[in-house]
Amino acid sequence: DTAVSQTPKYLVTQMGNDKSIKCEQNLGHDTMYWYKQDSKKFLKIMFSYNNKELIINETVPNRFSPKSPDKAHLNLHINSLELGDSAVYFCASSHPTSGRETQYFGPGTRLLVL
Amino acid sequence: AQTVTQSQPEMSVQEAETVTLSCTYDTSENNYYLFWYKQPPSRQMILVIRQEAYKQQNATENRFSVNFQKAAKSFSLKISDSQLGDTAMYFCAFMRAGSGNTGKLIFGQGTTLQVKP
Numbered sequence: 001d002t003a004v005s006q007t008p009k010y011l012v013t014q015m016g017n018d019k020s021i022k023c024e025q026n027l028g029h030d031t032m033y034w035y036k037q038d039s040k041k042f043l044k045i046m047f048s049y050n051n052k053e054l055i056i057n058e059t060v061p062n063r064f065s066p067k068s069p070d071k072a073h074l075n076l077h078i079n080s081l082e083l084g085d086s087a088v089y090f091c092a093s094s095h096p097t098s099g100r101e102t103q104y105f106g107p108g109t110r111l112l113v114l
Numbered sequence: 115a116q117t118v119t120q121s122q123p124e125m126s127v128q129e130a131e132t133v134t135l136s137c138t139y140d141t142s143e144n145n146y147y148l149f150w151y152k153q154p155p156s157r158q159m160i161l162v163i164r165q166e167a168y169k170q171q172n173a174t175e176n177r178f179s180v181n182f183q184k185a186a187k188s189f190s191l192k193i194s195d196s197q198l199g200d201t202a203m204y205f206c207a208f209m210r211a212g213s214g215n216t217g218k219l220i221f222g223q224g225t226t227l228q229v230k231p
Contacts, residue, residue: 031217033217035219040223041153041203041223041224042221042223042224043205043219043221043224044221045218045219045220048216048217048218055216055217056216056217056218088157090159092159094217101147101149101164101209101211101215101217102161102164103161103217103219105158105159105160107156107157107158108157108158108159110157
């Protein structure tokens with residue numbers, strides 16, 4: 001009964017490929033997030049969706065496109081992968097009642113671009 | 115723009131002793147939240163403690179406590195009776211509160227803590 005799950009956990013791919021990372025939460029939350037943790041362990045928010053509506057869109061290359069088919073899912077699609085995209089990507093979610101300050105993180109997806 | 119700074123890249127402490135991790139932040143907001151997250155080698159992000167800026171009382175969670183100095187924009191984490199399981203990277207984070215809250219967490223650079231037996 002995992003709260004926030006991500007698939008895959010590890011992803012190794014070649015430069016130029018297109019890949020997707022999936023995130024699902026079974027907590028009944030309405031807001032979901034994507035964070036990127038780079039090789040220096042620095043964490044930065046990329047996107048946030050509330051009820052399938054984009055509310056945070058940080059300065060991220062157009063090659064990154066989030067998609068929220070419903071409140072429980074937020075997927076991240078990356079086109080034309082580059083070496084610099086290698087990182088750990090975390091999904092998180094929060095509930096409207098308990099507030100966006102309480103975020104539950106998924107286990108992360110380690111992406112390695114060769 | 116808000117920034118969060120952790121000036122200690124690495125720290126170590128002997129088991130059962132006390133250690134303090136430092137964090138400073140910069141913001142023009144008056145209403146906000148501050149957090150400490152723990153990331154063990156498993157890389158799972160775990161919320162350790164949260165402080166609301168409007169509360170003067172420092173937050174405490176078992177062996178973890180904070181020293182929140184709003185005027186100085188300082189938010190340090192004290193870990194008492196350190197345990198081997200406390201070995202992890204610790205992140206300080208900031209979030210706006212109130213109507214402007216989009217849920218955006220702004221993280222510091224992290225401090226790697228090693229607890230030695």
